[in-house]
Amino acid sequence: MAVWLDKASDDFEARFAAFLTTKREVSEDVNAVVKTIIDDVRTRGDAALADYSRKFDGLDFALTPMRVTTEEIDAAEAEVSPEVLDALRLAATRIEKHHARQMPKDDIYEDAIGVGLGSRWTAIDAVGLYVPGGTASYPSSVLMNAVPARVAGVPRVVMVVPALAGAINPTVLAAAKIAGVNEIYRIGGAQAVAALAYGTESIAPVAKIVGPGNAYVAAAKRQVFGTVGIDMIAGPSEVLVIADADNNPDWLAADLLAQAEHDRGAQSILITDSVELAKAVEAAVERQLKTLSRSETATASWKDFGAIIIVPDLAASVPLANRIAAEHLELAVADPDALMAGIRNAGAIFIGRHTPEVIGDYVGGSNHVLPTARSARFSSGLSVLDFVKRTSILRLGAEQLKQLAPAAIALAKSEGLDAHARSVAIRLNLES
Amino acid sequence: MAVWLDKASDDFEARFAAFLTTKREVSEDVNAVVKTIIDDVRTRGDAALADYSRKFDGLDFALTPMRVTTEEIDAAEAEVSPEVLDALRLAATRIEKHHARQMPKDDIYEDAIGVGLGSRWTAIDAVGLYVPGGTASYPSSVLMNAVPARVAGVPRVVMVVPALAGAINPTVLAAAKIAGVNEIYRIGGAQAVAALAYGTESIAPVAKIVGPGNAYVAAAKRQVFGTVGIDMIAGPSEVLVIADADNNPDWLAADLLAQAEHDRGAQSILITDSVELAKAVEAAVERQLKTLSRSETATASWKDFGAIIIVPDLAASVPLANRIAAEHLELAVADPDALMAGIRNAGAIFIGRHTPEVIGDYVGGSNHVLPTARSARFSSGLSVLDFVKRTSILRLGAEQLKQLAPAAIALAKSEGLDAHARSVAIRLNLES
Numbered sequence: 134m135a136v137w138l139d140k141a142s143d144d145f146e147a148r149f150a151a152f153l154t155t156k157r158e159v160s161e162d163v164n165a166v167v168k169t170i171i172d173d174v175r176t177r178g179d180a181a182l183a184d185y186s187r188k189f190d191g192l193d194f195a196l197t198p199m200r201v202t203t204e205e206i207d208a209a210e211a212e213v214s215p216e217v218l219d220a221l222r223l224a225a226t227r228i229e230k231h232h233a234r235q236m237p238k239d240d241i242y243e244d245a246i247g248v249g250l251g252s253r254w255t256a257i258d259a260v261g262l263y264v265p266g267g268t269a270s271y272p273s274s275v276l277m278n279a280v281p282a283r284v285a286g287v288p289r290v291v292m293v294v295p296a297l298a299g300a301i302n303p304t305v306l307a308a309a310k311i312a313g314v315n316e317i318y319r320i321g322g323a324q325a326v327a328a329l330a331y332g333t334e335s336i337a338p339v340a341k342i343v344g345p346g347n348a349y350v351a352a353a354k355r356q357v358f359g360t361v362g363i364d365m366i367a368g369p370s371e372v373l374v375i376a377d378a379d380n381n382p383d384w385l386a387a388d389l390l391a392q393a394e395h396d397r398g399a400q401s402i403l404i405t406d407s408v409e410l411a412k413a414v415e416a417a418v419e420r421q422l423k424t425l426s427r428s429e430t431a432t433a434s435w436k437d438f439g440a441i442i443i444v445p446d447l448a449a450s451v452p453l454a455n456r457i458a459a460e461h462l463e464l465a466v467a468d469p470d471a472l473m474a475g476i477r478n479a480g481a482i483f484i485g486r487h488t489p490e491v492i493g494d495y496v497g498g499s500n501h502v503l504p505t506a507r508s509a510r511f512s513s514g515l516s517v518l519d520f521v522k523r524t525s526i527l528r529l530g531a532e533q534l535k536q537l538a539p540a541a542i543a544l545a546k547s548e549g550l551d552a553h554a555r556s557v558a559i560r561l562n563l564e565s
Numbered sequence: 566m567a568v569w570l571d572k573a574s575d576d577f578e579a580r581f582a583a584f585l586t587t588k589r590e591v592s593e594d595v596n597a598v599v600k601t602i603i604d605d606v607r608t609r610g611d612a613a614l615a616d617y618s619r620k621f622d623g624l625d626f627a628l629t630p631m632r633v634t635t636e637e638i639d640a641a642e643a644e645v646s647p648e649v650l651d652a653l654r655l656a657a658t659r660i661e662k663h664h665a666r667q668m669p670k671d672d673i674y675e676d677a678i679g680v681g682l683g684s685r686w687t688a689i690d691a692v693g694l695y696v697p698g699g700t701a702s703y704p705s706s707v708l709m710n711a712v713p714a715r716v717a718g719v720p721r722v723v724m725v726v727p728a729l730a731g732a733i734n735p736t737v738l739a740a741a742k743i744a745g746v747n748e749i750y751r752i753g754g755a756q757a758v759a760a761l762a763y764g765t766e767s768i769a770p771v772a773k774i775v776g777p778g779n780a781y782v783a784a785a786k787r788q789v790f791g792t793v794g795i796d797m798i799a800g801p802s803e804v805l806v807i808a809d810a811d812n813n814p815d816w817l818a819a820d821l822l823a824q825a826e827h828d829r830g831a832q833s834i835l836i837t838d839s840v841e842l843a844k845a846v847e848a849a850v851e852r853q854l855k856t857l858s859r860s861e862t863a864t865a866s867w868k869d870f871g872a873i874i875i876v877p878d879l880a881a882s883v884p885l886a887n888r889i890a891a892e893h894l895e896l897a898v899a900d901p902d903a904l905m906a907g908i909r910n911a912g913a914i915f916i917g918r919h920t921p922e923v924i925g926d927y928v929g930g931s932n933h934v935l936p937t938a939r940s941a942r943f944s945s946g947l948s949v950l951d952f953v954k955r956t957s958i959l960r961l962g963a964e965q966l967k968q969l970a971p972a973a974i975a976l977a978k979s980e981g982l983d984a985h986a987r988s989v990a991i992r993l994n995l996e997s
Contacts, residue, residue, distance in 0.1 A: 176850050182802065194844055195782040214975075214979075216971075216975050217975050217979045219970035219972070219975075220971070220973075220975040220979075221976070221978045223969075223972045224976065225845065225973065230676070231676075231682055232672075234672055235672075235684065240666055240667075242666075244662070244663075244930065245599045246657075248929065248930065250663055250929070250930055250931060252667065252948075253914075255910075257942065257943050258909065258910075258942065265962045266979065271980050272976070272979065272980065273976055273980065292885070298736060299751075303731075304979055321612075330657075340942040340943040342955070343941040350766075359798065359800075359938070359940065360938070361943060362942075362943030362944055366791065368791075369787045378986055383991055384988070384991055384992055387984060387987045387988040387991050388988050390984035390987075390988075391982070391984040391985045391987075391988040393984070394982060394983065394984040394985070396793060413798055417643065420931075421724065421984070424983075425984055426981065426983050427981070427982070427983065427984070430727070431984060476956070477687045477690065478687075478690075478806075478954075479956050480957065481955065481956060481957035481958070481959065482685075482956055482957070482958050482959070482960065483959050483960075483964070484959065484960035485960055485961070486679065486992075487961045487962055487963050487965070487966045487992060488959055488960055488961045488966070489966075489988040489989055489992065490988070491973055491977065491985045491986075491988045491989050492959065492961060492966070492969055492973055492989065493754045493957075493959050494973075494977075494985060495972065495973045495976045495977065496969045496973050496976070497682070497959045497961075497969070498678065498680070498682055498959075498973045499682060499957045499958075499959050500715065500957065503957070504954075506791070508791065508794070509954065509956070510689065510690065510794075510954075510955055511689050511772040511773040511793060511794030511954060512794055513954045513955035513956075514955065514957050516684075516955065518950070521941075522941065522944055522945045523935075523945035523946065523948065524908070524911050524913060524914055524941070524945075525592060525912065525913035525914070525925075525931045525932065525935070525946050526913070526914050526916065527913065527914070527915050527916065527924065527925050527929045527930075527931050528915075528916035528917055528920055528929075529917070529919045529920045530917070530919055531919050533919070534919045534921075534924070537650075537655075537928045537929070538653035539652070540651070540655045540656065540921055540927065540928045541652075541924055541926075541927045543648050543649050543650065543651075543929050544652045544653070544656065544704070544705055544927045544928070545654040545923060545926075545927065546704065547645075547646075547652075547704065547736055548704065549858065549859070550823070550824035550827075550859070551826065551856075551857050551858050551859065552819060552823040552825070552826045552853070552857055552859070552863060553923045553926065555819045555822075555823070555853070555924075556816070556819040556822075556823040556921040556922070556923045557819050557921055557923050557924065559815055559816055559819050560918075560919060560921065
């Protein structure tokens with residue numbers, strides 16, 4: 134069902150180029166509606182939130198208050214099985230340990246002529262985390278977004294989650310508690326993004342908003358960008374598996390389907406030098422599709438966007454992988470390091486036959502928020518760096534100013550900026 | 566002329582809050598026009614570029630080819646005074662040395678149970694640098710954008726610059742040569758951004774676009790974001806000077822005006838505990854304004870957006886500075902370190918009386934591309950980090966997979982993702 138491409142065929146380059154540019158999302162234009170909602174929340178605050186929640190979520194804040202209480206969170210946690218709670222705690226601990234290594238260090242130093250230079254890092258004051266409702270409400274994503282914020286030292290992490298008729302997935306609340314989220318509000322959509330960005334009577338504004346959402350949430354994030362920071366706008370997920378002949382086709386089929394089941398727009402790609410393996414994997418995919426609860430989604434994804442690419446040798450997979458720039462790249466080969474050395478563009482690499490991408494989704498410790506849709510060419514997965522900012526430092530004494538002044542004045546004058554030149558010259562009693 | 570605010574007055578909080586939210590830019594809605602131009606360049610490539618350049622820049626590519634030749638660049642360099650060339654070289658060297666320290670290091674390690682984890686950094690393959698035409702065509706900005714890209718190891722740096730009737734500021738071309746820019750095209754506006762993002766017959770696409778521009782360029786960057794990466798959308802510049810009584814008012818006035826002369830929307834703010842100093846600075850600003858070539862711009866900026874804030878003591882300036890989150894913060898006080906310890910939000914800090922912000926614009930070594938309009942609350946100035954991306958690494962053996970599998974399977978099942986659970990379970994011959 135997936136498309137087959139053969140590197141050795143004459144039309145490969147044309148077909149591969151077309152494959153790379155295939156759109157996997159319908160981008161709904163909801164900008165006008167979203168703008169109206171944002172303006173309304175800015176003007177009317179809590180009252181606007183109450184109206185939208187009544188309309189979209191069937192929720193009456195007079196009966197079910199907007200803010201989720203500590204008692205509710207504790208009650209939700211008690212509903213979750215001990216097995217899942219333990220798994221969440223293991224995941225949180227591993228995520229925390231790994232992300233702690235990402236904390237950047239200040240670097241303040243003096244150069245050869247005595248100029249003080251440097252970078253100082255500070256945590257963002259307050260971060261908002263959007264968590265979708267319904268089937269896309271993933272507890273693992275709560276951990277992946279909130280734990281790095283806490284590791285960065287963000288003092289206030291605020292979660293918003295739409296609650297159809299008031300109900301929130303209890304595992305999501307348990308994950309929020311484990312991750313140390315400070316405030317939770319049962320609001321969603323563009324109105325929740327507006328409340329986080331501009332604040333209302335009940336919700337203090339944050340400085341940055343992260344987390345996935347539907348077209349309305351994505352459009353709202355784009356619109357408030359500048360007033361607050363935002364993370365990447367996530368698109369549908371993808372995996373690229375590079376495999377040699379010596380693989381269990383069932384394992385690889387399961388990995389391909391683990392992406393495909395996410396979304397009809399997800400993409401699963403196999404590159405191999407073995408036509409036999411490719412055929413066996415394709416057959417295994419067909420077999421396994423029959424027993425998945427999300428078979429319809431996975432079938433659509435595999436049929437519309439799945440691909441099997443045959444290469445003459447594994448080395449030929451590297452330039453293709455760099456052009457695909459996959460969110461997830463599995464190297465199921467005997468010598469993964471040889472391939473890895475050449476890989477420049479990938480959100481995350483899963484090395485060897487015993488590292489299914491799914492481990493990274495949950496308990497590997499690395500972050501599962503990764504660049505999709507070829508954006509690994511220019512961006513990185515979520516990390517502690519997304520929750521800190523750098524202040525640049527410069528310190529001169531009279532002597533250093535004297536040394537650097539002539540060049541600064543020359544450049545300022547060449548740019549026609551008199552006051553710039555004067556600001557330096559005046560300190561040295563020079564004419565400018 | 567500037568507004569005066571007194572921390573001790575009853576209406577201070579209301580007036581300060583209003584001051585913080587004052588818009589300093591008229592945002593033109595040029596989205597529709599920009600979309601048409603981008604679509605046209607995607608469809609017709611070089612032919613569209615030729616048409617727009619004829620229309621907007623009065624330029625005929627048949628007579629003046631789109632690509633700037635090495636001979637032209639060398640000729641431009643010969644036109645620039647030795648003094649300015651030396652200043653550019655000093656600036657480039659200092660920028661390079663400082664930014665080399667920002668290069669992040671790979672971190673690949675094994676955790677306690679033998680899971681391999683890590684981060685690997687690679688340079689972006691190709692970066693586009695937009696340089697505005699006319700009076701906003703600053704050679705120093707060419708260095709500030711291109712040098713960090715080269716330090717990061719970006720193999721291909723492409724510059725676009727509009728050229729009215731073919732002419733490009735020779736100092737801009739000299740700066741591009743010094744910074745090691747690989748290709749220069751005389752195109753500008755939304756069409757140049759489209760060409761960089763999607764490529765044409767003559768211009769290979771890049772993966773990220775940086776650099777300032779007008780409303781059309783900014784809108785185009787927003788629209789191509791996702792297809793390529795972009796840097797921040799820069800707004801008008803601002804400076805906050807915190808000063809004690811013991812300052813030369815003329816020095817501070819020059820610093821305030823060095824921001825004000827940039828743009829009518831620029832903002833200059835003085836916070837001091839000395840009313841006498843404030844009055845003296847204001848008088849000095851009035852005097853100095855008379856002798857500036859860009860007096861009209863600086864006068865408008867100072868009148869519309871300038872501010873003098875009186876605080877009872879210098880410690881009271883710190884929370885205000887954090888709310889202002891200035892692009893540039895000067896600490897012209899006897900003990901700058903005491904204040905600096907409390908500053909969380911600032912693009913760059915200039916320490917002490919001998920560090921005018923202008924040194925950072927040109928030859929300090931730090932970057933002058935900094936977060937404007939309060940965005941220092943959530944973002945950082947340009948650095949080497951903007952030209953690299955991080956690939957996350959995960960490596961498990963059979964033993965590690967066995968240890969982590971139960972938690973991963975439990976979480977996958979709790980999220981209703983069967984294929985996820987299977988992808989782990991199948992490797993251990995477990996049911997899922």
